[in-house]
Amino acid sequence: MALLEIRNLVVEFATSRGRFRAVDGVDMTVEQGEILCVVGESGSGKSVSMLAAMGLIPFPGRVTADALSFDGTDLLSLTPRQRRRLVGRDMAMVFQEPMSSLNPCYPIGWQIAEALRAHQAVPRREVRERVIELLRQVGIPAPASRLGAFPHQLSGGMNQRVMIAMAISCNPRLLIADEPTTALDVTIQKQILDLLVELQRERGMALALITHDMGVVAETAHRVQVMYAGQMVEEQATDDLFATPRHPYTAALLDALPERAMGRDRLPTIPGMVPGIEDRPSGCLFSPRCRFAFDRCAREKPRLVAIGEARARCLTPLTASGQPAAPVPV
Amino acid sequence: MSVVMEARHVSRHYPVGGGLLRKAGLVRAVDDVSFELRAGETLAVVGESGCGKSTLARVATLLEPATEGQLLIDGHPANDAVARRSLQLSVQMVFQNPYGSLNPRKTVGAILQEPLAINHRGDRRAREAAARAIMQKVGLRPDHFGRYPHMFSGGQRQRIAIARALMLNPRVVVADEPVSALDVSIQAQVLNLMMDLQDEFQLAYLFISHDLSVVRHIATEVMVMYCGRPVEHAAKADLFEAPMHPYTRVLLAATPSVDPAHRKTSIAVKGELPSPLNPPPGCAFASRCPYATDMCGRERPPFRRVYDRMVACHHAEELA
Numbered sequence: 001m002a003l004l005e006i007r008n009l010v011v012e013f014a015t016s017r018g019r020f021r022a023v024d025g026v027d028m029t030v031e032q033g034e035i036l037c038v039v040g041e042s043g044s045g046k047s048v049s050m051l052a053a054m055g056l057i058p059f060p061g062r063v064t065a066d067a068l069s070f071d072g073t074d075l076l077s078l079t080p081r082q083r084r085r086l087v088g089r090d091m092a093m094v095f096q097e098p099m100s101s102l103n104p105c106y107p108i109g110w111q112i113a114e115a116l117r118a119h120q121a122v123p124r125r126e127v128r129e130r131v132i133e134l135l136r137q138v139g140i141p142a143p144a145s146r147l148g149a150f151p152h153q154l155s156g157g158m159n160q161r162v163m164i165a166m167a168i169s170c171n172p173r174l175l176i177a178d179e180p181t182t183a184l185d186v187t188i189q190k191q192i193l194d195l196l197v198e199l200q201r202e203r204g205m206a207l208a209l210i211t212h213d214m215g216v217v218a219e220t221a222h223r224v225q226v227m228y229a230g231q232m233v234e235e236q237a238t239d240d241l242f243a244t245p246r247h248p249y250t251a252a253l254l255d256a257l258p259e260r261a262m263g264r265d266r267l268p269t270i271p272g273m274v275p276g277i278e279d280r281p282s283g284c285l286f287s288p289r290c291r292f293a294f295d296r297c298a299r300e301k302p303r304l305v306a307i308g309e310a311r312a313r314c315l316t317p318l319t320a321s322g323q324p325a326a327p328v329p330v
Numbered sequence: 331m332s333v334v335m336e337a338r339h340v341s342r343h344y345p346v347g348g349g350l351l352r353k354a355g356l357v358r359a360v361d362d363v364s365f366e367l368r369a370g371e372t373l374a375v376v377g378e379s380g381c382g383k384s385t386l387a388r389v390a391t392l393l394e395p396a397t398e399g400q401l402l403i404d405g406h407p408a409n410d411a412v413a414r415r416s417l418q419l420s421v422q423m424v425f426q427n428p429y430g431s432l433n434p435r436k437t438v439g440a441i442l443q444e445p446l447a448i449n450h451r452g453d454r455r456a457r458e459a460a461a462r463a464i465m466q467k468v469g470l471r472p473d474h475f476g477r478y479p480h481m482f483s484g485g486q487r488q489r490i491a492i493a494r495a496l497m498l499n500p501r502v503v504v505a506d507e508p509v510s511a512l513d514v515s516i517q518a519q520v521l522n523l524m525m526d527l528q529d530e531f532q533l534a535y536l537f538i539s540h541d542l543s544v545v546r547h548i549a550t551e552v553m554v555m556y557c558g559r560p561v562e563h564a565a566k567a568d569l570f571e572a573p574m575h576p577y578t579r580v581l582l583a584a585t586p587s588v589d590p591a592h593r594k595t596s597i598a599v600k601g602e603l604p605s606p607l608n609p610p611p612g613c614a615f616a617s618r619c620p621y622a623t624d625m626c627g628r629e630r631p632p633f634r635r636v637y638d639r640m641v642a643c644h645h646a647e648e649l650a
Contacts, residue, residue: 041513042484155602185378186540187599190584212513215543215586239590256518258547259588266525267518267547273483 002029003174003206004053004091007067011045011052014060020277022048022061024230027304030174035200035207037217037238040227043274046210049227050176054093055083071173089119092167096179098159102151108162109147115169134165139195157188161195168199175200178210193220214257218242226250229274229285236310244320246312249286251322284315292316292324300330332404334501334534335367335390335421339399342382342389346607357606359385361558362399362633365551367502370528372535374549374566376542376581380603382558383538387506390536392418404501419449422495426507428487432479438465438490439475445497460497467530468493468523485516489523496527504536509544521548542585546570554578557604557614564639574636574650575643576619613644621645 011023023045030036040046052063055075068075070091078086095101103111112131116122122130128147135143138161151159160180167175177196181189197220200207209220217224217238224241226234226249234247245251254260255268272289281287287297296315304311305328316324340363348354360382367373375383388394389401392414401408403417425431432441442461446452452460462472468489479487488508495503508524509517525548527533539545545552546566553563554577562575573579580599601618604610610617616626625644633642637650 041515157602186542186584187378187580188602190586190599193586213586214514214588218588218590219586242588242590253514254588256515257543257588258518258521259543261547266522269518269522270515273485273516 001072003032003071004028004030004208005067005069006049006053007065009049009052009063009065009068011048011057012062012064014062015277017277021230023052026227026230026232028225028232030206030208032173032206033200033204035197035209035220035222037221037224038208038210038227039212039214039217039224041212041274043229044227045230046227047178050093050178050208050210054087054091054176056093085119088115089170090172091174091176092170092172094160094163094167094175094177094180096182098156098163098183099151101163102159104151107148107150108154108159109149112162112166112169115166119170130169131165134169135162137168137199138162138165139191140165155188156184157192160184160188160192164192164195164199168203168205171203172205174206174208176208176210179212180209181216182211182213189216196220214254215259226253229280231285231313232304233286233313234311235304240310244310244318244322246307246310246317247286247314248290248292248318248324251318252289252291284313292318294327296327296330302328332369333366334369334404335365335536336402336405337363337365337390337399338402339364340386340389340396340401341398342385342394343397355607358558358609359606360389363553363555363560364399365553365563367534367536369501369534370532371550372528372537372548374537374539374545374552375555376539376545376552377555378540378581378603380557380606381555383555384506385558386555387423387504387536387538390502391421391423391504419498420501422498422500422503424488424491424495424503424505424508427511428479428484428491429511431491432487434479437476437478438470438482441479441490442494442497445494449498451498464493464496467496467527483516484512485519488512488516488520492520492523492527496531499531500533502534502536504538506538507540508537510539510541517544524548542570542582554581557606557609559614559642560633560640561615561642562639563633563641568638572650574639574641574646575615576621576649577615580618613642621649 006028009023009026012019012021026049038046051057057063109131112134113127116127116130132143135146140146140158140161181192196207211217221238224236224238225232228249234250245254252270256270258267261267270289275285283298283300284302287293302313302315304313305317307317316327319325342360344357344359345354346357363386365373375386377383389396392408403420406417408414408417439461442464443457446457446460470489509520512520537548549566552566552569553560556577562578573582599618604614612628613626613631616622631642631644633640636646
């Protein structure tokens with residue numbers, strides 16, 4: 001059984017111009033002990049779908065799903081009290097901006113201990129030892145002397161380590177990391193990614209990594225889901241995705257990376273932009289920007305089709321040669 | 331090609347703290363930087379946050395005077411405030427965040443005409459014509475003229491910011507992380523636009539970035555900075571194919587590759603940047619460097635020529 005199972009997740013926000021679907025029918029499973037990367041551009045719904053799984057969508061947002069379960073527990077029918085017992089303990093989250101996620105008014109030792117106090121009956125005497133041990137595990141030098149430090153006294157990389165220490169304090173089985181390295185420098189990014197992968201391997205926990213950076217995906221993920229405008233458009237094992245992308249959007253995204261366009265003068269681009277709240281096409285959401293689009297794309301909403309191990313939401317998924325296959329029957 | 335910007339041992343220091351009884355500290359944000367920038371070429375400055383690259387941008391755009399050394403624009407030294415004022419027109423800037431750098435209360439047309447109006451160039455009709463002409467060059471539609479910045483996406487806003495920088499026909503454009511706030515597909519469009527404009531107007535770019543894959547695409551020469559000082563300056567191909575300074579190697583190794591077959595398990599550098607307030611006496615990178623010896627901790631390595639490039643490392647020859 002999958003650790004986290006999401007089927008047909010829809011998240012809508014009421015706006016002055018009517019309902020906006022930030023997440024539109026996303027399916028997602030995270031298996032025990034795997035690293036899943038969710039990749040997409042800004043506004044693709046990757047963060048919102050994970051926030052929905054954690055139950056962190058605030059009031060005007062509406063979350064519906066055919067299934068939303070963690071280790072067999074239905075997350076949608078939980079009472080707030082039951083949810084609080086689960087979230088933060090068995091499933092924990094690391095956010096993008098460590099500086100703004102930590103409370104500036106409390107020392108970091110206190111903030112990590114708070115998670116322990118809330119979820120685990122740790123004797124008061126042992127809390128301090130546990131916090132020091134956690135700080136040591138996430139690679140903070142001289143942990144005992146850092147307990148009293150405030151977030152502003154630490155660098156961004158150190159603060160992100162504190163966030164990770166907090167998230168793993170109750171031995172979660174699923175860690176969701178939302179762009180954990182976007183605010184950090186490359187050498188520090190490398191350290192944090194290595195730390196996350198190492199913790200994942202040591203503890204056998206599942207890691208769901210949300211990112212927009214294809215480099216981060218290639219370096220860490222076992223499996224990748226690509227999001228576009230609130231939909232999941234492709235899912236594949238990492239190596240296969242980079243070798244033979246099946247959805248035209250993934251293929252175009254990879255082509256636009258400077259590293260892949262080596263030696264070429266101008267980069268291949270994707271014309272146009274992500275559809276906004278008002279100009280959603282009625283058929284395939286990517287069709288106005290797709291170089292392989294044909295008349296059916298503008299009318300029909302494509303379903304996810306399986307190509308071997310891969311799945312792509314396209315009427316003509318790409319073959320290994322990068323050309324579209326014969327259209328799926330109507 | 332003519333040299334349009336030359337920096338000779340430029341430094342920018344800031345006094346910080348200090349009070350009645352405490353001595354003020356001195357942050358050497360930029361220390362002894364020299365380079366030549368030729369028309370039609372791109373010098374990329376890379377480094378991590380706090381390495382002084384944005385301060386260098388401020389000095390290069392003549393927003394701030396250099397504490398020491400000399401900056402020459404088109405051969406004219408920017409020594410005093412009067413000289414700086416007149417030379418400022420030929421150095422323009424594109425900022426990192428197009429959401430913050432455009433006035434939300436002005437239309438695109440007004441934003442583009444503002445540089446001309448401030449400098450008393452042409453009459454109203456000529457200014458409008460110039461604005462419309464540049465809009466076409468950067469790929470904005472004529473009907474965008476009366477719209478406000480919030481009606482545009484990030485990529486389009488960056489086009490507006492680039493258009494504004496070109497209004498005064500500058501020789502040099504200083505671009506401070508111009509694509510780091512943009513999504514990959516949009517980033518490619520903006521990079522292509524910058525390269526097209528460079529070819530058309532023979533612009534020189536001082537391109538400041540932390541993203542090595544972008545730099546590798548657009549740069550002619552690359553200067554790597556660490557703690558306010560250049561550590562390696564080389565032609566792009568030399569730097570990427572055979573990085574000489576240990577820090578450059580670490581930086582290249584830390585950049586994630588988009589080829590899953592090449593997952594790098596190798597050198598993850600330990601530690602973080604030293605404090606700029608009391609930098610170590612020797613090489614600033616020594617505490618994190620895998621090749622450091624006793625000498626590195628004592629003596630600061632000079633920035634010197636080694637084979638085809640400039641490097642600041644005692645052991646450059648052995649590592650090459």
